[in-house]
Amino acid sequence: MSNRRCRLFHVDAFTRQRFCGNPAIVVLDADHLSEEEMQTIATEVNCETGFVLEAESSDHDMQVRYFTPRHPASFVGHVTIAAQYVRAKVDGKPTGKLRQRTGAGVVEVEVAEIQGDLRVSIGQSPPSLGPVIPDHHRRQVLDALGISSPSLHNDCPLQILTKGTSRLLIGLRSPELLDSLKPDFEELTRLTPHVGAEGYFVFALSPTSEGDGTESRMFCPALGIPEDPVSGNAHGMLGVYLVNHGLLQPKNGNVVFRGQQGQWVRRPGVVDVEVESSGKVAQSVRITGDAVIVYEAEVKV
Template identity: 75%
Template sequence: MSNRRPCRLFHVDAFTRERFCGNPAIIVLDADALSEEQMQTMAAEINGETAFVLEAESSDHDLQIKYFTPRHPVAFVGHATIAAHYVLAKKMDMPERRLRLRTDVGIVEIDVTQVDGDFRIGITQNPPMLGPVIPDHHRRQVLDALGISSPSLHGDCPLQIMTKGGARLLIGLNSVALLDSLKPNFEELARLTSHVGAEGYFVFAAADGTDGQDGQIETISRMFVPARGIPEDPVSGNAHSMLGVYLVNNGLLTPREGRAVLRGRQGMWMRRPGTVEIEVECSGRVAQSVRIIGDAVIIYEAEIPV
């Protein structure tokens, strides 16, 4: 790497206001001079999901972000998007505004607001796509690999694939207590990825006392993505957007006046608890748009010569 203007790097925890909770991401500003090969090298060195913020290339957007895991580029990372716009609001004097962000899944709308003395970020995008319900033979293999018995499954929750940038298999359980008994076989889950057609396995249950019939629901979840080198993901905004659409489509979350709200909690089993809020704008059971809402906190910042 040549001796040019240094990049500014921020370590941020998303979907939380508590340090060392939520989902960590690395945000790199002033990244326009970097090649994609350099971006991948940095993400591998940092060994975390990394978002590189770039200037706009045309008038249909205000900025763009490229996302990399330590292994390869990805189209979109929800928590890194929350983290990036939190950094821009705090460090670049870009508070309380709306932005058009270009990503490899298209242009998404960002809103920055102030709530309880700090910034909160919203991402509005087209809804995830409903995929197939997996066949019985794959169903048995996935349940065995997660250590789930068939009676533990929620009877109204099909094992269904959802897609938005990546594919996730959604698996609903009868109770939150069952999440504690999961015994994921990461090697087998990674092997099943190409057969099932989903990179990750999002296992959830409705919180006690919430049934989704008043336009709102609270869930608790765990997600495993070993095929991407992530045994367990702390808190996923993208997967929760899938869950919101899935619940509405399957009649488990009833919209009120065209809107349904999901409050999802994740990360407790990793000692990194975080909360995602999802708003689904609907026409009947058909989602029209999804808004992912989250907080963030900056852990540290640094400069890297490039």
């Protein structure tokens, strides 16, 4: 590596409280970095990392490239929240809407000033509804998660959804049951290629006095993430799943709910989800979250 410098920020996304939510690394001034250098940085910091780049064509305003500690990724929701928060907060980029290019296509991003800080929203096309897994894989997955069949929500099939990456959605009868999960990470990793999902998103409906809500846990050991604290991308999938199966009813063509995740790894966070739909068919998905900068550094590469 040559003697060049870039600015690195550790950000907690989907929270305004440090050491909560989902951690991400954001690297500004990254246009001069090669893919190999980006991967080296992500591996060194051992965190999902977003590299902010200038636009390359007129169909977008800027771009972010994503890397896990192991390999590149096409799109990571919480890293997008973090990257746009840093751009607006540190570089003084104006609030408002912009088009961000990702490995999964161009997404619409909006940065708004709310209650003295910034919130970031990501709008995108709905994820693809995949297959309901067959019974033999269903039994294996439930055993690997420590879930008994009576704990499952009767109206929630174990179904795969895909948006850049794939998740198996598993609905439980109540949020209290999330505390009883006993994931076998080695077995979940072994099952991943057979089931056809890179992660397992276990959720329960949890309405509040303020409206519809969910609580969830997500396990992605095959990606090097035993339990993901808070996932924006998976909550977008969850919104489409709930609409498609009639578990949340649209009001004026929209379903809105608040997803809570991360309590079981001591990193609680919140994702606000809005699904625009026509009946049970989702037209678009919008996820919104807060962020907070934990520290910044200058890195020589």
